[in-house]
Amino acid sequence: MKGVLLNNLGSPDTTNVNDVKTYLDEFLMDERVIDIPYWKRYVLIKGIILNTRPKKSAAAYKKIWWDEGSPLVVISERFTEKLKKKVDIPVELAMRYGSMTMEQGIKNLVDKGVTEIFLAPLYPHYAMSSYETVVVKAEEILAEHYPHVKLDTLPPFYNEPDYIKAMSNNIANHLEGFDYDHILFSYHGIPERHIKKSDPTNSHCKIDGSCCERNSVAHHTCYRHQCFETTKAIAKELNLEEGTWSNSFQSRLLKDPWLKPYTDFELEKFPELGKKKLAVITPAFVSDCLETLEEIAMEGEEDFFKAGGTNYKHIPCMNDNDDWVDVMKNWIYDWKISS
CATH class of the missing domain: 3.40.50.1400 (Rossmann fold)
Incomplete structure (x- = not known):
């Protein structure tokens, strides 16, 4: 059975x-x-x-x-x-x-x-x-x-077409009627050493901005690569214009190097770059939780407005x-x- x-x-x-x-x-x-x-x-x-x-x-x-x-x-x-x-x-x-x-x-x-x-x-x-x-x-x-x-x-x-389609539909529904000039894909962060530990080749991963774009068996267990692939697939599905979206990583712990850029740093700098109307998506989560409801929907909004932002929207997870x-x-x- x-x-x-x-x-x-x-x-x-x-x-x-x-x-x-x-x-x-x-x-x-x-x-x-x-x-x-x-x-x-x-x-x-x-x-x-x-x-x-x-x-x-x-x-x-x-x-x-x-x-x-x-x-x-x-x-x-x-x-x-x-x-x-x-x-x-x-x-x-x-x-x-x-x-x-x-x-x-x-x-x-x-x-x-x-x-x-x-x-x-x-x-x-x-x-x-x-x-x-x-x-x-x-x-x-x-x-x-x-x-x-x-x-x-x-x-x-992370790149299953049916999942990407459902996720994109969820995002589109929540973006309807919201005036934004940038979309931030905020993924849960992990220490950089975790990426290298998960590399079965012990040689591919450099976290250098280009290794995620080179074909490798290491991608099967590379969190960073898979996050970027999710973003690219959703951006393509939603026909997002280049330059209107970016990635970041949240919830870092301790003082070790974690995946960058950090979400809180990005939220503070966007208004200075003229990006004052922001939508934030958290594709590492399928269910809303402390990291999305408190860290992004509450603290993230507060930080963004303090930095000069004017419009802010947290896109809920897929949930049920x-x-x-x-x-x-x-x-x-x-x-x-x-x-």
């Missing part, structure tokens, strides 16, 4: 500081998120970050929290319920971090008689701190508890958009008939 496990990032159970601390502990202690030796990670996370960051993060979560709970979780649940009505096999939702565990999601499928799981990480792009850690975790759970269960995984879908549900339904159907 076949079944589907949808997987998103996760969220604290509440905006209580202790709940946020518990969530951040699990998230930041993941060796694929903070990829430094265990003892250094332990000292950094347990000894420093968890003594200061939970209070600040809890305040941020309170700004975007819904009556039903965490926006990311609520949206993911809505998407899952819509999808269940369109497919004829079991579908479960799990989170990589938090109380909606992957262990429970897989158990729910197995308890229903599922012996073949289609794992769908809800990340369009490959990164060791998102897509990879989900796949590795699923493989570990199955190897330890359900070795008889077969696992197939949805590849990164019916077109997006249909895209996932079709991917599941294709997997069913091919596996």
